[in-house]
Amino acid sequence: MAADVLEDIDARIAAVLAEDGRCSYTDLAARVGLSVSAVHQRVRRLEQRGVIQGYAARLDGEQLGLPLTAFVSLTPIDPAEPDDYPERLRVLPQIEACHSVAGVESYIVKVRVASPSALEALLAQIRATANVSTRTTVVLSTPFEDRPVAGLALRAALQDGDPVG
């Protein structure tokens, strides 16, 4: 389905909304050089097609009382088991993301917790609910995160349709 990459205008709309998710259609229209209705229509189409999956406030984990981030790599203990790990892990709200990966381990999950002891407890929960062994990498600091998807900014800046990669 990756056959047709986004149109240039749509890419620029997406780029603006990736940076400022609350941008008004009026502003958006001015920035991309279209009428308000046209922009509105395009945004709705992007939402319907699932290119825009939603809008979210970016929150500061530290100020929310969850200063400790870590990546946990999971290795199944019983390889014969059905692979429903994501469903099992989904119930743990401390898990922010879950990726199936190619490598020695099967999954990488990103977690956010309040303290080292909370991390300890969470790891126990992960091992118990998913029947896996874990390897944990603690995050010391995060210079940057959640940057706009690659190429959008570039394409928007260049105002052309050159493929980026």
Place this chain on the structure above:
Amino acid sequence: MAADVLEDIDARIAAVLAEDGRCSYTDLAARVGLSVSAVHQRVRRLEQRGVIQGYAARLDGEQLGLPLTAFVSLTPIDPAEPDDYPERLRVLPQIEACHSVAGVESYIVKVRVASPSALEALLAQIRATANVSTRTTVVLSTPFEDRPVAGLALRAALQDGDPVG
């Protein structure tokens, strides 16, 4: 217990905005059971305090022509070098996040590219600009990602102030 965790109401406001970043103040007020002016004031305070750092559209990388995600672990080649890796890496738009971590490697970055060959090129760029060796873990699929920060949903659901973690 974390010195000053968010007030309950603020946590619920943050939870709503984390899920629906374009929610109107009118809706928000109805959902958290406050007047519009009060909610407006609280949101502004949360933005000023940096608890809410901004708003972003969540985009589908695959549909944007960047179907390949990977985690790249970096190890400095020259340990005597000044540690300005984040600044050097920031110029590469394919890098979505950069974390300093405790472990064998010094950094983990998350990248999004169009193809395996684009990944190959990016890895060369990373090694060249940061003078590091790399270890790459390719993401096969992402069952979930960017979930609302842990505890917020819980606290909002329970509508009380029990600590989570």
Place this chain on the structure above:
DNA sequence: GGTGAAAAGCACACTAG
């Protein structure tokens, strides 16, 4: 695909209690 105009709704800054 695009425009522009009209009605309804909302943001925002007030005020007073």
Place this chain on the structure above:
DNA sequence: CTAGTGTGCTTTTCACC
């Protein structure tokens, strides 16, 4: 914090190109 007022802007739809 609530409640209300008011202006201007935004959203949304509709007819039309």
